[in-house]
Amino acid sequence: MFGIIRLGVCLAILALVPAAADELRPLCPDRPGKGTSPCTLDAGHFQIEIDGFDTALQQSGGGNVRTTILGDPVVKYGLGDTVDIEAGLAPYIEQHMPGHSISGQGDLYLRGKWNFLAGDGPLAAVVEPFVKLATATRGLGDGALEEGVVLPLSYDLGGGWGLASTPEIDVLLNAAGTGRHATAIDVIGLGRTLEGGLTLGVEAWTSQDFDPARVTSQYSFDLDGAWQPPGNSEMQFDAGLNFGLNRKTPVTQIYLGVSRRF
Secondary structure, three states: HHHHHHHHHHHHHHOOOOOOOOOOOOOOOOOOOOOOOOOOOOOOOOOEEEEEEEEEEEEEEOEEEEEEEEEEEEEEEEOOEEEEEEEEEEOOOEEEEOOEEEEEOOOOOEEEEEEEOOOOEEEEEEEEEEEOEEEEEEOOOOOOOOOEEOOOOOEEOOEEEEEEEOOOOEEEEOOOOEEEEEEEEEEEEEEEHHHEEEEEEEEEEEEEEEHHHHHHHEEEEEEEEEEOOOOOOEEEEEEEEEEEEOOOOOEEEEEEEEEEEE
16 A cells, blocks of 8 residues: 555656756656666756556466566666766565565665667667665565676667667576676567657567576567557557467566656
8 A cells, every 4th residue: 555655746746846857858758668778868867657556467386486576667868979877776575475475675776777779869878877776675586696787779760669678688696605606687678659649669578597406488578558648748548468389488578667767
């Protein structure tokens, strides 16, 4: 209940705060989808992207595990025309497992984006290193400092169509609690922008976790949509539905979110 109230307050604030008045590039959130947008925030501006409601169902040997996240924000600030910094922390996560449940906050992620192509051509690309600080409630995180790098890419195909890829390499703590291993992730997405501020997309996602104890592969097929209200170029609403393609991946994931630039 308190998570829903916090979400309502956040949405009200986003709707009431005046939009930025100067000439800005088109709004370009990382939501929706599992990919990351290859763009940075304009200098001197803030942007907040809220994963308002996100629930995933995972099958396990002992039964189903449902994880729900409420009001998960990412806050961005533009340092220059090609660089921004970002921070995100889920304030409320609830996980239901057979026989018990746990709730609390998630880990803190700090990111930086550099738009090294910074041009008007059809190809866009950024490099995004990040670090994860172990702030999660016990049982919701592994308690380790971890890091990685993402290289979001997109290509404008014309006619409102766009093709994107988000390769990523993470360096994670081994399941045994000592040593590190790599995880390789990628998202291939195809999107179409339509009239009325509507964008629809499909994605194929894969994750290969090379933990020495057991290599784990995950795959999903994802659908998403976003809408920018006519006359308000500073706000976007979005939703998505993800389908797991093997037993190691959540069977389904549903989410709703909103983004706003200031």
